[in-house]
Structures are given as structure tokens and as C-alpha cells.
Amino acid sequence: MTLSSDPRTSISSPVIPSFAPLSTPIKAAEAPVTIPLPGTDSVLKANVPLAPFTSFRVGGPADWYIAPRQFDELLASLEWANSQGLPVTMLGAGSNLLISDSGLPGLVISTRHLRSTKFDDETGRVTVASGEPLPRLAWKIADRGWQGFEWAVGIPGTVGGAVVMNAGAHGDCIADILVNAQVLLPDGTIEILTPDQMNYMYRTSALQGSGKLVTHATFQLKPGANPAEVNAITENHKQQRQRTQPYHLPSCGSVFRNPNAYKAGWLIEQSGLKGHQIGGAQVAQRHANFILNCGGATATDIFQLIRYVQYRVQHEWELLLEPEVKILGEFQAA
Secondary structure, three states: OOEEEOOOOOOOOOOOOOOOOOOOOOOHHHOOOEEEOOOOOOEEEEEEEOHHHOOOOOOOEEEEEEOOOOHHHHHHHHHHHHHHOOOEEEEOOOOOEEEOOOOEEEEEEEOOOOOOEEEEOOOOEEEEEOOOEHHHHHHHHHHOOOEOOHHHHHOOOEHHHHHHHOOEEOOEEHHHOEEEEEEEOOOOOEEEEOHHHHOOEOOEOOOOOOOOEEEEEEEEOEOOOOHHHHHHHHHHHHHHHHHHOOOOOOOOOOOEOOOOOOOHHHHHHHOOOOOOEEOOEEEOOOOOOOEEEOOOOOHHHHHHHHHHHHHHHHHHHOOOOOEOOEEEOOOOOO
8 A cells, every 4th residue: 555645644543632621610701811731832812812723704703712733732732721611613724614703612623723634545535634724735646547426626615615515616526526534522532434424415414513523534546647638627617717706805614504406606796795794794696696895894784684585585486595604603683
């Protein structure tokens, strides 16, 4: 077996540090700005604004925030949160996410630094850590002349999020190429799941809301093509995305799932909502299934616009659009 890699994380499972629960759990408001994560080189940060970590560029602070760079630091972060009785929210690229203006309680763990890629030239499989950005992975695969991942170049997310939501484009999706995924349970144990165990459907899987964290995924691809040709196809997918979708302003990508037999963007456009704006949030003119932060938008502006679009489409078409974007935190009903 021939392996080539750029490892920054380890797939092996280290020993998890043990933390004794405090008699009174630490609260962010009462804590120093940072505290060391025991047994690691990482630090926990209090009251960290989350807007810079989301593609919408909105969202209030996390009570606690950490961005581990090693797998053992991820395990230690979960153990610390459990010892303090804190809820945990995992944050990847923040590209399919709307976080409330009031922020998130407990510990937010960013996986953006958990990156590694290992190619197996004999089997045509690649094993990737959850924080690896999809566009970067698409170009790595294209450079090797491997086919099957060209479609992912325009998706602004990470591998972990893509596995959870069954990300896809151009008629292809994660479920078509996934061999298995390594997931971490809240108690620190590890499971290996196959696609059949994921119960994959359109933009959803059994992992959503399960509390299980994807740490690595293995994909089956097709080696042996001309790298120049695969790069050209990948570039075409990228250019098509840029021509048809608005990337000039912050957004989360597609806001709503496509109902059966209809495109959400078409339904929104036919309802006369292109350009409709609430505060700094606007339904995009180029693609109606995008909501843009036109400058100074709040999470509440975006949330209210989502609800208004749902109301109008349901009124006009008797169809309730289901959000594809994950909405976290407290929002008042619009």
C-alpha cells in the first residue's frame, strides 16, 4: 500500500485527559479571557465573537471557544466541556450556518485547523480530516488526476459538514463516493460508519442532531486520468458557480432545500421576492435561493427574511420551504 500525505492531525486515538468537575462550573463571564486546556498546548477563550467565523459574517459570542489543531486536543476539549456540564457546538467553515445575535452557550469547538489528507494510490481512496476545506481538497484530487470530486470545488464548506449534510452539486453528492466516516461520540468513543448507516437522503443524514462528530472520512475516487483534464473540469465547475451564484457579498450559500419537482430559487423568484430586503439582509438578484448580507445585517434581519420568504412561497404555492441553512441560538418568531 502506497500512502502519501500532508498530515497535521493523527487518526490514532490518544489517551483522553481526565478532568475533575469543579464544585461550581466555570462561567465565561466570571473567567479570565483565556485559560489553558489541561494536558494540551491549546487555550480556551471566553466570550469570542462568532461573526468572523461564519460566511454570513453575523452572530454573537460563544461563551467558550477553542480551535484544536490536533486530535488529542479535540478529545480534551470534549472532556473538559463534559466535566463542566457545558453544551458543545461544533463549527466547521461556518458556511451553512446562521448563529443568533445573542451567540451560543457552552463551548464552541472549531474544526477548521483539523486538516490532513492521505491518498492510497493502490485503492484510489483518500482519507481526509473533518476540517479540510472542500475546494482545497477538490484541487488536490484534481492535481493527482483522480476523478469524482470535481463537483465539490464550489462548495464553501469542510469535509465534516459535507458528510453530515450530504453536500452535493451538479447531480453528484457525498453519499455517492463515501466509503466510511470516523465519528466521535460525546463520551469520547469512536465509531466507523458506512453510508448505509448514515440513512442518506437529499441534503440530510442520520448524523444531523445525533451528537456525533465526524473526525475523518474516506472517499472512493477514480485514479488514472490526465491531471490537466481533471483540473479543466474542476475549473469549469468553479466558473459555473461564480457565473450563476452571488459570491461578492457574505451569504451561506443556498438557504432552502429544493422541494420535490421544484427549485427553491425559482419558487422564490416567481413569488416576486428577488431583491426583497429586511434591514441589511437581501434576497439575491442573481440567485433567489441566496440571502446576502449587504452590509450591517444582523442575524435577526436574516432570520426574519427567511421566515418572510417561507410565508410568501407558502401563500403563493402552498409549499413550505425547508431551510438548508442550520439555525443556531435563540431567535424570536418573526
